[in-house]
Amino acid sequence: xxxxxxxxxxxxxxxxxxxxxxxxxxxxxxxxxxxxxxxxxxxxxxxxxxxxxxxxxxxxxxxxxxxxxxxxxxxxxxxxxxxxxxxxxxxxxxxxxxxxxxxxxxxxxxxxxxxxxxxxxxxxxxxxxxxxxxxxxxxxxxxxxxxxxxxx
Amino acid sequence: xxxxxxxxxxxxxxxxxxxxxxxxxxxxxxxxxxxxxxxxxxxxxxxxxxxxxxxxxxxxxxxxxxxxxxxxxxxxxxxxxxxxxxxxxxxxxxxxxxxxxxxxxxxxxxxxxxxxxxxxxxxxxxxxxxxxxxxxxxxxxxxxxxxxxxxxxxxxxxxxxxxxxxxxxxxxxxxxxxxxxxxxxxxxxxxxxxxxxxxxxxxxxxxxxxxxxxxxxxxxxxxxxxxxxxxxxxxxxxxxxxxxxxxxxxxxxxxxxxxxxxxxxxxxxxxxxxxxxxxxxxxxxxxxxxxxxxxxxxxxxxxxxxxxxxxxxxxxxxxxxxxxxxxxxxxxxxxxxxxxxxxxxxxxxxxxxxxxxxxxxxxxxxxxxxxxxxxxxxxxxxxxxxxxxxxxxxxxxxxxxxxxxxxxxxxxxxxxxxxxxxxxxxxxxxxxxxxxxxxxxxxxxxxxxxxxxxxxxxxxxxxxxxxxxxxxxxxxxxxxxxxxxxxxxxxxxxxxxxxxxxxxxxxxxxxxxxxxxxxxxxxxxxxxxxxxxxxxxxxxxxxxxxxx
Numbered sequence: 001x002x003x004x005x006x007x008x009x010x011x012x013x014x015x016x017x018x019x020x021x022x023x024x025x026x027x028x029x030x031x032x033x034x035x036x037x038x039x040x041x042x043x044x045x046x047x048x049x050x051x052x053x054x055x056x057x058x059x060x061x062x063x064x065x066x067x068x069x070x071x072x073x074x075x076x077x078x079x080x081x082x083x084x085x086x087x088x089x090x091x092x093x094x095x096x097x098x099x100x101x102x103x104x105x106x107x108x109x110x111x112x113x114x115x116x117x118x119x120x121x122x123x124x125x126x127x128x129x130x131x132x133x134x135x136x137x138x139x140x141x142x143x144x145x146x147x148x149x150x151x152x
Numbered sequence: 153x154x155x156x157x158x159x160x161x162x163x164x165x166x167x168x169x170x171x172x173x174x175x176x177x178x179x180x181x182x183x184x185x186x187x188x189x190x191x192x193x194x195x196x197x198x199x200x201x202x203x204x205x206x207x208x209x210x211x212x213x214x215x216x217x218x219x220x221x222x223x224x225x226x227x228x229x230x231x232x233x234x235x236x237x238x239x240x241x242x243x244x245x246x247x248x249x250x251x252x253x254x255x256x257x258x259x260x261x262x263x264x265x266x267x268x269x270x271x272x273x274x275x276x277x278x279x280x281x282x283x284x285x286x287x288x289x290x291x292x293x294x295x296x297x298x299x300x301x302x303x304x305x306x307x308x309x310x311x312x313x314x315x316x317x318x319x320x321x322x323x324x325x326x327x328x329x330x331x332x333x334x335x336x337x338x339x340x341x342x343x344x345x346x347x348x349x350x351x352x353x354x355x356x357x358x359x360x361x362x363x364x365x366x367x368x369x370x371x372x373x374x375x376x377x378x379x380x381x382x383x384x385x386x387x388x389x390x391x392x393x394x395x396x397x398x399x400x401x402x403x404x405x406x407x408x409x410x411x412x413x414x415x416x417x418x419x420x421x422x423x424x425x426x427x428x429x430x431x432x433x434x435x436x437x438x439x440x441x442x443x444x445x446x447x448x449x450x451x452x453x454x455x456x457x458x459x460x461x462x463x464x465x466x467x468x469x470x471x472x473x474x475x476x477x478x479x480x481x482x483x484x485x486x487x488x489x490x491x492x493x494x495x496x497x498x499x500x501x502x503x504x505x506x507x508x509x510x511x512x513x514x515x516x517x518x519x520x521x522x523x524x525x526x527x528x529x530x531x532x533x534x535x536x537x538x539x540x541x542x543x544x545x546x547x548x549x550x551x552x553x554x555x556x557x558x559x560x561x562x563x564x565x566x567x568x569x570x571x572x573x574x575x576x577x578x579x580x581x582x583x584x585x586x587x588x589x590x591x592x593x594x595x596x597x598x599x600x601x602x603x604x605x606x607x608x609x610x611x612x613x614x615x616x617x618x619x620x621x622x623x624x625x626x627x628x629x630x631x632x633x634x635x636x637x638x639x640x641x642x643x644x645x646x647x648x649x650x651x652x653x654x655x656x657x658x659x660x661x662x663x664x665x666x667x668x669x670x671x672x673x674x675x676x677x678x679x680x681x682x683x684x685x686x687x688x689x690x691x692x693x694x695x696x697x698x699x700x
């Protein structure tokens with residue numbers, strides 16, 4: 001679907017802005033919004049570019065930088081912290097050889113932090129794209145990352 | 153219609169999906185098909201049972217046998233032994249590398265015990281949320297049918313809500329009938345009702361499980377709200393991260409529409425009501441009702457100055473009801489059974505039930521629904537199975553990240569709005585994070601403040617600067633550069649934030665900060681007197697916060 005087709009699913013009203021940004025970002029191979037995307041949306045809704053930019057940067061789920069195919073979001077909220085999220089974060093950094101906010105050289109993984117993802121019963125937890133993983137420990141992280149690498 | 157001799161319920165939610173429930177379910181269906189049992193045994197996908205950390209769960213009715221931690225390879229044995237031969241499988245042991253896991257029945261009375269009073273979650277674990285007929289057979293939409301067929305007056309519905317004493321379950325505990333009545337009495341060409349499903353409070357996932365387990369209940373409640381207040385349009389604002397909830401509620405809306413329960417001329421009457429989902433995009437502050445409205449309008453989620461309250465001037469400056477998921481989920485039963493019935497549960501000033509999430513160092517983490525006023529001790533011991541590994545209880549963070557650290561002295565506090573308030577605590581979102589003797593309270597507070605510093609929207613200065621200043625002090629203490637005065641400063645900063653912040657995000661930090669410092673001072677390693685090193689660190693911190 002072209003970007004314009006995505007936009008045309010929605011009425012030309014400002015309240016659809018966030019849904020549009022979601023859909024366009026999801027359609028992008030590198031999980032991000034380009035300057036052209038923002039301009040396209042701004043034109044479609046007849047809003048200033050600066051306005052669309054300010055909304056985009058307010059919400060953490062939107063990115064203006066290219067990201068990996070797999071966005072790894074590690075939960076940083078207190079319940080996960082209590083169950084060892086700090087160790088998990090360190091392990092992930094080591095395995096992927098990147099810091100938070102960075103993308104691996106092969107473009108496969110981006111490491112991010114997230115607030116509570118609501119699976120505290122199996123803390124510590126993380127999300128990769130739409131999938132949730134809980135009860136994490138070093139071996140399990142290795143397995144999950146390896147599985148994702150093989151799937152490419 | 154087929155009569156089945158056995159029903160197998162399998163809860164499917166984010167947590168069980170990550171444990172592989174979909175593979176287990178497929179394997180079970182295949183196994184039943186291969187053995188020609190598909191016409192005798194029905195497999196039903198349900199919402200949560202409330203049991204966390206126990207992998208894939210299967211419940212076999214009418215035997216009422218619970219199996220947990222079920223793996224794909226356990227299926228042939230369970231089918232062979234239990235389903236065909238009628239012999240309950242007590243445990244299956246198999247090796248996963250070095251670990252040995254047992255698949256067995258859940259002991260009765262633990263966690264998912266029968267003593268829970270389920271109003272909100274009554275259908276979550278027994279019906280397939282994708283199957284409207286099943287929902288209706290279990291009481292879905294009966295309240296809506298009642299008000300439409302008996303021509304209920306809006307005043308009548310408000311009166312029932314007033315009698316019921318229902319208060320907002322999002323944290324503030326505001327009487328629901330006042331909101332509904334306010335919007336109802338407004339003169340306006342357009343009114344709205346919004347369901348706040350932007351559940352971002354750390355440690356809280358009740359709303360997600362209500363949405364996933366019984367989406368039709370929420371839809372029914374919103375239609376009733378629309379009918380009462382005269383609103384023809386409703387929005388459900390869901391967190392962008394909650395993919396499964398979004399798809400389930402969308403399916404439920406489509407089904408309700410196709411069956412004349414939603415849309416134009418509901419159940420053949422003159423009443424019409426439209427419902428739409430709006431996705432959030434990752435901003436904690438959007439859980440605040442006016443920030444949510446801003447976000448819904450397509451703006452940055454900055455909270456508005458109140459008054460005017462949304463009840464009178466909300467979405468596009470029109471009268472708007474904003475209710476939490478759990479609050480709304482109580483309403484169909486109140487309307488169907490009456491306010492008096494609801495008042496029979498809970499305490500005098502806080503009627504009904506409350507959904508709690510029990511987390512952290514407990515034996516059985518999970519989701520429970522009990523009457524208001526149940527003691528913290530009972531919740532932790534009877535439902536959570538006590539502190540994990542028989543360790544000593546240190547503290548419980550009650551009410552989410554912006555909650556209060558309660559010490560063992562308050563274990564017998566009753567969990568309702570009033571009793572907690574008397575003890576300078578809050579019920580909040582109903583999250584209970586239990587910490588054992590080895591847990592570091594300092595670390596928990598550290599991550600809480602880090603979270604708030606990140607999530608402060610930056611609109612008002614007390615919160616924007618205050619959160620970073622608190623964070624600076626915490627960092628200094630972590631590096632061994634903290635003094636006693638720093639602790640007093642933290643309380644004073646959060647008090648200023650409480651008095652001057654625009655919205656509850658900045659106002660509520662006083663809760664965790666004050667309760668941690670006052671009740672657990674020994675957790676903070678600070679020195680009595682200031683040295684040159686301390687002074688240097690303080691100057692640096694001030695510079696970082698642009699205070700110099």
